[in-house]
Amino acid sequence: LGDSGFAQLDGAPPSKIAIVGAGIGGTATAHFLRQHFGPEVHIDVFEKGTVGGRLATVTVNHQDYESGGSIIHSLNLHMQDFVKQLGLKYRKNVAGKTAVFNGEEFILEETDWYLLDLFRLWWRYGISFIRLQMWVEEIMEKFMRIYKYQAHGYAFSSVEELLHSLSGSGFLNMTRCSLSESLLELGVSQRFIDEVIAPVMRVNYGQNISIPAFVGAVSLAGAQANLWAVEGGNKLVCSGLLKLAKANLIQAQVTTISPHAAGESTQYQLNYATLTEKGSEFYDIVVVATPLQSSVGSGISFQGFEPPLPDMAGSYHHTVASIVHGYLNCSYFGFPDPKLFPFASVLTTDSPGLFFNSAASICPVNISTGFRRKQPQEAGVYKVFSPQPLDKPALKTLFRSYYSVQVTDWQAYPHYGSTQDLPPVVLHDSLYYLNGIEWAGSAMEMSSVAAKNIALLAYHRWSRQLEMVDQKDLMHKIKTEL
Numbered sequence: 001l002g003d004s005g006f007a008q009l010d011g012a013p014p015s016k017i018a019i020v021g022a023g024i025g026g027t028a029t030a031h032f033l034r035q036h037f038g039p040e041v042h043i044d045v046f047e048k049g050t051v052g053g054r055l056a057t058v059t060v061n062h063q064d065y066e067s068g069g070s071i072i073h074s075l076n077l078h079m080q081d082f083v084k085q086l087g088l089k090y091r092k093n094v095a096g097k098t099a100v101f102n103g104e105e106f107i108l109e110e111t112d113w114y115l116l117d118l119f120r121l122w123w124r125y126g127i128s129f130i131r132l133q134m135w136v137e138e139i140m141e142k143f144m145r146i147y148k149y150q151a152h153g154y155a156f157s158s159v160e161e162l163l164h165s166l167s168g169s170g171f172l173n174m175t176r177c178s179l180s181e182s183l184l185e186l187g188v189s190q191r192f193i194d195e196v197i198a199p200v201m202r203v204n205y206g207q208n209i210s211i212p213a214f215v216g217a218v219s220l221a222g223a224q225a226n227l228w229a230v231e232g233g234n235k236l237v238c239s240g241l242l243k244l245a246k247a248n249l250i251q252a253q254v255t256t257i258s259p260h261a262a263g264e265s266t267q268y269q270l271n272y273a274t275l276t277e278k279g280s281e282f283y284d285i286v287v288v289a290t291p292l293q294s295s296v297g298s299g300i301s302f303q304g305f306e307p308p309l310p311d312m313a314g315s316y317h318h319t320v321a322s323i324v325h326g327y328l329n330c331s332y333f334g335f336p337d338p339k340l341f342p343f344a345s346v347l348t349t350d351s352p353g354l355f356f357n358s359a360a361s362i363c364p365v366n367i368s369t370g371f372r373r374k375q376p377q378e379a380g381v382y383k384v385f386s387p388q389p390l391d392k393p394a395l396k397t398l399f400r401s402y403y404s405v406q407v408t409d410w411q412a413y414p415h416y417g418s419t420q421d422l423p424p425v426v427l428h429d430s431l432y433y434l435n436g437i438e439w440a441g442s443a444m445e446m447s448s449v450a451a452k453n454i455a456l457l458a459y460h461r462w463s464r465q466l467e468m469v470d471q472k473d474l475m476h477k478i479k480t481e482l
């Protein structure tokens, strides 16, 4: 068995692999490809912007704050493993009290007393919240099967095959029906959906309860307790994985990818441009680890493919993250005296005229314990998610006054519902696409799972071990193997 723990490659190993994108997807791919193909293969990772991609921080008042991907679930085992391997530290997500605002008043307020909150939920929504908790737990339990399959080396040639392996038609159907339909079927009340579920979809994906049920479940998992982040910034995982993989970072934009016959196999020519020069290289395997929807603007064109590669359907959804250093205007929320405002996060319902999705007091990335949130009468740092950039009237509505606003206008995640398709993983012989998985669910861990899957798939297809691809009934197979 080679370093990767898999059977030695019987043919010549690939000599050069390219990965386009140095977000968590691309850097995790580099890490896993190194693990499976061993120390000899040359791995280039192209990045046109900043390593980390949608994992990014901004600096306010000499402190760094997450402006992109911020929280990680305790059951996100790849992210957990990366942090351990890289010697990084966990930062517990200190949530603080949350309230739901409908544009006029708070319709739901968290208190300091868990039992009182539980009673209020029961009084207003019956057992909807218990039904929901059990639904999310069951989905998370089935999702966790992927780690067992991947540990045994099994790979999947499409997102459909991967989801089908986890729960038969269950997860696949959940990508094709809306969250609200699924929850109503579950017996969750419409009021609970409107007042609790909809605000979570707005803060996590900037979209409403018509998004597919599977990504809705991912979003609800991202609203549970026991969430965490990486001390120093989640993007440290990306730079760390590049180093761990001994990958070569090329700060350049890949502009074209084209196939060239090389004996029985195909090589790919990548043309790329830095700020000062253009370049071109040939690779045995290429992984595209950035969304290819035209609205995202990767700028990659696929030339010379016969038949031509299909365009990626759908679009990405804009979410503007504004990091504001200032004084929250508590009067807008019905609290004239800021000393009496007890909430750390304000979520919003799908009410007309509400110009923001959420506003939350946030802590710096380097604070791991004992962070004391500023009280609203003190100047604090807040993260506001909104569909459009906040204009001056909007800022003056939310903040009595402010020192600074740092705006990041993200092509954040898929605009769910803009297509039903789950994009392919295999674009051509040894040309793979990672970000199709985002149409099932967009999260750091989803890109990490896709990265591991592509590394395994590329390895098995290269070494023609196709019995490890798209295997059915894996739970039973693995049980009997044990």
Ligand SMILES: Cc1cc2nc3c(=O)[nH]c(=O)nc-3n(C[C@H](O)[C@H](O)[C@H](O)COP(=O)(O)OP(=O)(O)OC[C@H]3O[C@@H](n4cnc5c(N)ncnc54)[C@H](O)[C@@H]3O)c2cc1C
Binding pocket: 020, 021, 022, 023, 024, 025, 026, 046, 047, 048, 049, 050, 051, 052, 053, 054, 055, 067, 068, 069, 070, 071, 072, 222, 252, 253, 254, 255, 289, 290, 291, 297, 298, 299, 300, 319, 321, 410, 411, 412, 413, 435, 442, 443, 444, 445, 447
């Ligand atoms: C505001 C916001 C909040 C979020 N919050 C969370 C959260 O709390 N928890 C969570 O798990 N997830 C969260 N997410 C989602 C998560 O951040 C993403 O799913 C994940 O970071 C995607 O990683 P990726 O590597 O697949 O793609 P990206 O991070 O987009 O990386 C793609 C990279 O490719 C580069 N690139 C593109 N085209 C080219 C080219 N032609 N040549 C070279 N390089 C190119 C880009 O510059 C980019 O760096 C959030 C996302 C946003 C936007």
Ligand SMILES: CC(C)=CCC/C(C)=C/CC/C(C)=C/CSC[C@H](N)C(=O)O
Binding pocket: 070, 071, 072, 073, 076, 140, 143, 203, 204, 205, 218, 219, 221, 222, 223, 358, 360, 441, 442, 443, 445, 446
């Ligand atoms: C992939 C699985 C099984 C679980 C991931 C759960 C998770 C961490 C989801 C995050 C969803 C998301 C895109 C959140 C964006 S906003 C995050 C937070 N609410 C904030 O306000 O920063």
